[in-house]
Amino acid sequence: MDLARTYLGEKVLAQGLKYLLSKDMEDFDRLISWAEKLPMPEHQKKDLESVKTFLQNKDSNWYKLGQRLLAETDPKVKEKLGINFFLNANFLGVPKQQKMAQELGCSVPWAILIDPTAKCNLHCTGCWAGEYSQKDELDFDTLDRIFTECEELGIYFIIMSGGEPTLRKDDIVKLAEKHSSQGFLLFTNGTLVDDKFIEDMKRVGNITLTFSIEGFEETTDARRGKGVFKKVMDAMDRMRKAGLIYGVSTTYNRYNTEELASEEFVDMLVDKGVTYAWYFTYIPVGRDADVEMMATPEQRAYMYDKILEYRRTKPIFIMDFWNDGEASNGCIAGGRRYLHINAHGDVEPCAFIHYATCNIKDVSLKDALRSPLMLAYQKRQPFNMNHHRPCPLIDNPELMVEIVKESGAYSTQLSADETPEEFAEKLKPYADEWGKIADEKYLKTSANVK
Numbered sequence: 177m178d179l180a181r182t183y184l185g186e187k188v189l190a191q192g193l194k195y196l197l198s199k200d201m202e203d204f205d206r207l208i209s210w211a212e213k214l215p216m217p218e219h220q221k222k223d224l225e226s227v228k229t230f231l232q233n234k235d236s237n238w239y240k241l242g243q244r245l246l247a248e249t250d251p252k253v254k255e256k257l258g259i260n261f262f263l264n265a266n267f268l269g270v271p272k273q274q275k276m277a278q279e280l281g282c283s284v285p286w287a288i289l290i291d292p293t294a295k296c297n298l299h300c301t302g303c304w305a306g307e308y309s310q311k312d313e314l315d316f317d318t319l320d321r322i323f324t325e326c327e328e329l330g331i332y333f334i335i336m337s338g339g340e341p342t343l344r345k346d347d348i349v350k351l352a353e354k355h356s357s358q359g360f361l362l363f364t365n366g367t368l369v370d371d372k373f374i375e376d377m378k379r380v381g382n383i384t385l386t387f388s389i390e391g392f393e394e395t396t397d398a399r400r401g402k403g404v405f406k407k408v409m410d411a412m413d414r415m416r417k418a419g420l421i422y423g424v425s426t427t428y429n430r431y432n433t434e435e436l437a438s439e440e441f442v443d444m445l446v447d448k449g450v451t452y453a454w455y456f457t458y459i460p461v462g463r464d465a466d467v468e469m470m471a472t473p474e475q476r477a478y479m480y481d482k483i484l485e486y487r488r489t490k491p492i493f494i495m496d497f498w499n500d501g502e503a504s505n506g507c508i509a510g511g512r513r514y515l516h517i518n519a520h521g522d523v524e525p526c527a528f529i530h531y532a533t534c535n536i537k538d539v540s541l542k543d544a545l546r547s548p549l550m551l552a553y554q555k556r557q558p559f560n561m562n563h564h565r566p567c568p569l570i571d572n573p574e575l576m577v578e579i580v581k582e583s584g585a586y587s588t589q590l591s592a593d594e595t596p597e598e599f600a601e602k603l604k605p606y607a608d609e610w611g612k613i614a615d616e617k618y619l620k621t622s623a624n625v626k
Contacts, residue, residue: 189312210439241491244452250419256381257421260359264332272330282546283511283554287333288326292319294519296340298365302402308338312519316347318537322517323355324540337363337527341521341531342373349376352383361386363425374418386423386454386477387412391435392444409448416449424450429458430468433475437482442490452493455483459528459570459591460602471569477617485588488507501566502621506558522548525553527618529569529576531596532583548583564614571607571614573600 212224233239246254265286273284294312323334334355341348341362352360359382366387377383385574390396393405415422424445428436435441436455460467471479480499485523487494496500501507508514509526516524522532523544533549544550556572556575558566565571568579580596 178218182283182546193238237489239494241451242451244491245421246622248416248419248449249421250378250381252381253378253420257351257384258360260332260357260382265359269330269332276329280542280546282551283513284329284545285331285511285515287335288322288331288517288541289321289335289337289514290314290322291519292336292341292344292516293489294339294363296338296402297343297367299363299402312521314517314521315535316351316598318451319347319351320354322350322423322541323358327355329541332358334358334363334513335361337364340368342368342618345373345376348383349380353380353518355462356380356382358382360384361423363388365404366411367404369407369411371414374414374420377415377420378418384421384423385411385415386425386452388427391432391441393589395432395435412450415424421451421512421572422449423452425452425454425456426457427458428471428475428479429472430475433479434472437479439486442486442492442494446492448491450492453495455494455496456501457480457498457570459576459594461528461530467606471608473606476537476610477613480617492517498567498570499564501563504566506560506563506564506566507568510553511545511556512554515545515550517544518588520588523547523550525549526569530588530589531580531583533583534586549579549585552579552583562614562618564617565607570603570620571610573603573607576600 183302205306236548270286273286277284291312292314294310296310326332326334336348338465343363345368348360348362351357361384363386366385371387377385379386387408388400389405389408390399396405396408397403408519412422416575427437442453457471457479459465460470476499479496483494483496483499486492504513507526509516511525512528516527516529517526517536521535521537522534523536523539524530531549532547534547536544553568556568556579559568559575560566577596577600
C-alpha cells in the first residue's frame with residue numbers, strides 16, 4: 177500500500193478506476209493496461225493476468241458477465257462497489273492486512289461476517305443460526321466501533337447475516353453511509369426488502385444483497401415457508417430495475433443437490449439478473465440436527481464438478497464454500513481470511529463452528545484475532561494437505577476437538593449439552609467416506625500437475 181501511495185496515491189487510483197468503470201467493456205483493455213503498471217504483490221499480478229485472459233475472449237461467459245454488470249448497474253453503485261471491493265478491499269486492503277498481521281503475530285482477515293441480530297421473521301428447517309438466542313442483538317455503537325477497527329486493520333469487506341439482518345436495515349444503511357469506503361454484503365431471506373430500502377441502497381451505493389433460496393419455488397417454500405420464493409423473485413426484479421447488484425446463497429443437502437446443480441436452476445439465476453452465487457453444504461449444527469440431511473459424499477463430488485463446469489460456461493460467478501479449498505489453499509476461517517461475530521458478540525472461527533474464547537463487547541478486534549481459539553485454529557491451518565478436505569468440522573472433525581480443548585473455548589449455543597467429542601463422532605462416518613473420494617481427486621490433480 178505504501179508503494180501505491182508513493183507512486184500514484186489513493187485518490188489518483190480511485191479516480192482512474194472511477195473513470196474506467198463509467199465506460200463499457202471495450203474500455204476494459206485500458207483498465208487492465210492501467211492496472212498492470214501499478215506496484216502490486218505477485219499473487220495480484222497472477223489474478224490480473226487471469227482476468228486479462230478471460231477478457232480477451234469476447235465470447236466467454238466472463239466477458240458477458242462484465243458486459244452485463246457495466247450496462248445494467250446504476251452508475252453510483254458501480255462506482256462505490258467497484259472502488260470499495262477492487263481497490264480498497266484488495267489492492268489497498270490486502271497489503272495493509274499483511275503488515276498488521278506481522279505486527280500482531282496472527283492472521284488478519286480479508287472480511288468479517290457479523291450478525292447484527294439473531295432475530296428472524298422465518299423459521300427455516302436446519303438453520304445454522306437456530307441454536308442461538310433469538311433475543312441477541314449488537315447495538316449501533318458496537319457495530320460502528322467494529323467497522324472502524326476493521327478499517328484500521330485494512331478490512332474493507334463486511335458481510336452480515338443473522339438472524340435476518342434486514343430487521344436492522346435502517347441501522348445498516350446508516351452504517352454503510354458512515355463507513356463509505358467499505359463494501360457491505362447482506363445474507364437475507366428477501367421478504368423484508370421494500371421500496372424504501374431499495375432507494376436507500378441505491379443512494380449509499382455500497383450494499384449488495386444475497387438472497388437465500390433452496391432451489392425452485394416448491395423446494396424453497398418447503399424449507400422457508402409458503403410464498404417466500406415469490407417474494408424473493410419480486411425483490412430481485414425491483415432491485416434489477418433500480419440498477420443494484422445482488423446474488424444468491426443456497427444450501428445443498430441430500431434432497432436438493434441435483435436441483436441446485438441443474439443447468440435449469442443456474443440459467444434461472446442468470447435470467448433473473450443474479451451476478452454471483454454462494455453454494456454451501458448443509459451442516460448439522462446442534463444436538464437435534466439431522467445428520468441424514470447432509471449431502472452425501474457422492475453429491476458433494478457431483479456439485480464440485482458441476483460448479484467447475486458452470487464457471488467455464490455461465491455468465492455468473494459461483495463460489496462453493498467447502499469445495500473451493502483448492503483455490504483458497506484450505507480453510508479460510510479462524511481469522512485467516514474471515515471470522516464470525518454472532519449477535520451476542522461471541523467471536524467464532526466460522527459461522528458453523530459455535531465456539532469462542534472472547535466477546536467483542538469486552539475486547540478490541542485486534543485482541544479477538546489474538547484470542548486463544550483463533551491462535552489454536554490458525555496454527556493448524558491447513559487442516560489437511562489435500563485441499564479437497566479443508567474443513568476441521570466435517571472433513572477433519574478430530575482437529576476441532578483438539579482446538580476446543582487446547583483453547584478452553586466455550587459453546588455459544590443455547591443447548592451446550594453436546595460435547596465436541598460427541599459432535600466429532602457424529603460426523604466421522606461422513607468425513608471418512610468423503611475422504612476416500614477427496615483423496616482420489618487429490619491424486620488425479622497431483623498427476624495432472626506433474
